[in-house]
Amino acid sequence: MPNNFNSIFEYLANKNELDICYTNFADGGIGEQFKPNPNKTFNKDLFADNELHILDMVADKFKSTSTNEIIEISHKEKAWIENSGGKNLINYNYSFELNGLSNAHRLFIMQ
Structure with a gap:
């Protein structure tokens, strides 16, 4: 977090x-x-087009996912595994390694 x-x-x-x-x-x-x-x-003018696209991708990906399922998914991520024991802050760079994203989504986010 x-x-x-x-x-x-x-x-x-x-x-x-x-x-x-x-x-x-x-x-x-x-x-x-x-x-x-x-x-x-919602004031979409506060966001760039690529940010709105990312918000849409996340909403679409998790629209039918329960809170417990999201917790389970997040605890399988490298960011959680490598940082949870020491309760360390999680570096933003881990966001480029998320298992739940397709390569196309990763490329879009890195633009």
């Missing part, structure tokens, strides 16, 4: 950009869900 991960979402919640909801999972765990404020409209 990024440094100060929770602070980012707390800031957005304080600005009424999103709601932080707590969910009980089937395995007994409790997790946070970040839901957009329904009274706010």
Whole structure:
């Protein structure tokens, strides 16, 4: 996770950009869900075309994936495996090695 991960979402919640909801999972765990404020409209002008494309790719890839499935997928990634034991910050460069991306997606992201 990024440094100060929770602070980012707390800031957005304080600005009424999103709601932080707590969910009980089937395995007994409790997790946070970040839901957009329904009274706010998405401002695509804040993003470059390639950033919008990446957001669409991620949304399409995970639209039918549960939270637990995303956790399982992320824990198979090299970034998690090499950094979880020491609770190290994960370097952004690992994003170019994600198993869940096709080579075409990787090339697009690196542009």
